[in-house]
Amino acid sequence: MRKLLILLIVIISISLLTACSTAKDLNNKMRSVAGDLPGVYKINVKQGNVFTQEMVDQLRPGMDKRQVKFLLGTPLLVDPFHTDRWDYFYTLDQAGKRKEQERITVIFDGDKLASLKGNFKPSNEFKPMMINTEVVDVPKRKVKEKGFIEKALHTLGIEYEEKH
DSSP states (O other): OHHHHHHHHHHHHHHHHHHHHHHHHHHHHHHHHHHHSTTOOOOOEEEEOOOOHHHHHTOOTTOBHHHHHHHHOSOSEEOTTOTTEEEEEEEEEETTEEEEEEEEEEEEETTEEEEEEESOOOOSSOOOOOOOOOOOOOOOOOOOOOOHHHHHHHHHTOOOOOOO
């Protein structure tokens, strides 16, 4: 009887441990199959800072933090223990699968840009920053003539200003 009880406990514990490990594998298999089913919509997820090679090409040694922030945006990660290091990350998941993963680490010496690390490399070709500016002609505003009541109020010293 005692041997039967021990055997039963061993069999139950082995089956429980096996069930835990196969449940994880089964869950992963179900996820992969569900992603391939027709009609199942998976959203595209963009996370982090979007930066391009053109933006990185505009970085120059000696730029201050304000200029770097203007070009690349606010860093995703600023380590409080290493304030001279900014980390920019970008990931793109399309249909549940990782398609792109980019990273740039900007290192400063004091307040000036010292070096870059990451997926993008700055080019040797100098490309000045291009800002799209358009000149728009705004027509002169026509001054509306004062009416009889406004003229009368003006003679009495009361000014009436219309809000626009």
